[in-house]
Amino acid sequence: MSLLHAVLGFVAIQPMTGYELGKAFSTTAAHFWPADQSQLYRTLHRAEADGLVESTTVEQTTRPDRRLYSLLDPGREALDAWLASPLEPDNSREPFLLRLFFAASLGTAGVIELLDQRRSAAVELLTTLDALASSAPQKPSKTTLAIHLQYATLESGRTHARAEITWLDELRAQLTDYKESAQ
Amino acid sequence: MSLLHAVLGFVAIQPMTGYELGKAFSTTAAHFWPADQSQLYRTLHRAEADGLVESTTVEQTTRPDRRLYSLLDPGREALDAWLASPLEPDNSREPFLLRLFFAASLGTAGVIELLDQRRSAAVELLTTLDALASSAPQKPSKTTLAIHLQYATLESGRTHARAEITWLDELRAQLTDYKESAQ
């Protein structure tokens, strides 16, 4: 249940409302940890019930009251324990690879189309990440460690997006040869 | 529910039992689609109830009877529809990036340790994939499209593993500088 830890991590930086958390996720962590709005609030409720965070209600007249969450000591401990815990084995799912694995019945031309679609998506992602990166500080060595690490997750996304494009291009070239030699 | 489609994809290649499916997943698709044994059988049941596959019971005396599943026409249609459907937007979760994002409280030395752990795991994965790749045919251009695509998923894993290692090394170097300049 990593969303809990992510929530603790954000709240550790600064007390936040659920709404602000949602924004924080979608602007800075969306590419490696999409967070459902509904689940966010549920996670906050549970974290409070478990004594990891506390909330103070900020009354508003025109809109629903804001609930500002801040980290409690047990929450800080849970966060630190998570950071220090052994890395879990990587078992991520790659729907695109699953599809490609079984895509032979599309024929060579169909597969190439699939690769092109994927390539477009990868280029789009890379463009988005590039834009985010260029709006970040130019000299990461002068910033805090926290900022540096947050920037590093962006770099990770860019590196993998580029790797994906490279792999797609190579595969595409192979399939083009394959197609021609089969005719 | 992509596991269903994966199951259809495997069964399309050759009629299989749930047990054999589990093996097929763990030997060829584990690195991009881990399949829980329990969920596999449930998926097969549902696929049969939905008329996508049919099973014939092969009686055995010493062990539980085998249930051999084969693809029915509606299953083939569902498989083809899935293959031709638009690519879903990529929203994979990267627990390691999440951790790194919030890892500043570990300090520079602690983060470097984290990176080293991750590097070890990436190298291990790459080694495994390399071993799988070298046990595959040397000349993929001479094989069928299906085999070629299956090999390509392996190549994808290797490409991304290498990209991960590159990124980790760069970040590590930056943090080492950072650490030294801070002292």
Add this chain to the structure above:
DNA sequence: ACGTCATATAGGACTTGTCCTATATTCAGT
């Protein structure tokens, strides 16, 4: 002798995440 692995299937309990809806107001664009 004893544990453990391979074969083969299956259910229960649970967690996590997704999607949709509800509520209530203000502000900006068309």
Add this chain to the structure above:
DNA sequence: ACTGAATATAGGACAAGTCCTATATGACGT
């Protein structure tokens, strides 16, 4: 005038995946 987005929280229903256990037996190593 009307529509939609932003603010702000929350519940219901459901899908997907994880973990553990149960059953039954032969083979293999120590």
